[in-house]
Amino acid sequence: MESVISIPQHWNNPAYIFGQxxxxxxxxxxxxxxxxxxxxxxxxxxxxxxxxxxxxxxxxxxxxxxxVKLLTPEQLKTLLQAEIDYYSRQLEHMKFQLRTMPVTVATTESTAHNEAPTQPHKKTWESPPTLESFIDAAQVILKQISQHPDFVTLEYQPDLTITDAQTALSYLNDELDQQSAAIVKGSD
Structure with missing residues (x-):
């Protein structure tokens, strides 16, 4: 059933909507x-x-x-394209996780042959994962390291911190985004 919001007739109608x-x-x-x-x-x-x-x-x-100021059509298009790119990278990362997940398959033949099931086989990926998916995975791992109780209590003062590594990965991701945008722009 679709939701309906009813506004009293003596009120002005809103100029904007939820999610805009x-x-x-x-x-x-x-x-x-x-x-x-x-x-x-x-x-x-x-x-x-x-x-x-x-x-x-x-x-x-x-x-x-x-x-309230609406985005221009160009700003909205840029924002939506950036979100599409972000979620596409997330989707690729999850597909990568699925492809690299060890899958074991055991089959049995007729009991008349009295054979044991075959050895489990591990599935490997058909094509290598994208660089973006590695960057996303590294960001997740760095965040988990920085929040790990053992790391938090460690009195470790390196020249380069986890935040530095996260920043470097963000810069690398931005560079890849710029390169992709240039390729797309060049093909238009």
Whole structure:
């Protein structure tokens, strides 16, 4: 069943919708200050939007409807393409994990032959994983190392830190993204 939101007829309709992407972030909530309420008299009648500037953070911002700025079509296209690229890399990484997962297969023949099952066979990948999937995996491993209790209690002061390694991987990933964008742009 599809969800339906009903707005009282004496309220103005909102100009924006849930999930819409704006310059201030994605709209994750809305509230209406009616003119006959304390909030409406104090702050003015109208819609207020709850914005999530960064989906990886818990901080949210509240914006008056008049201050919400939509992304231009070019900005929205760039943002969506970056998300598609990110999730494509994540998908490739998960496919890589599936392909490299050891798979054992045991078969038995007719008991009339009294043969033991064949030895398990390990499956290998058909094509090598992408560099992006290795970078993503390395980022995950570095994060797990930095949060591991043994590492946290270790009084280790190297010249290069785990954060330095994470930054280097981010730079490498950015370089790959720029190279991919240049290739795509060149093929247009």
């Amino acid at each position: 992407r704006t310059e201030q972030g994605e709209i994750i909530g809305m509230k209406y200050y009616a003119p006959d309420t304390y909030l409406g008299r104090q702050y003015g009648e109208g819609w207020r939007y709850v914005m999530l500037p960064d989906k990886n953070q818990e901080d949210e911002e509240h914006q008056d409807e008049g201050k």
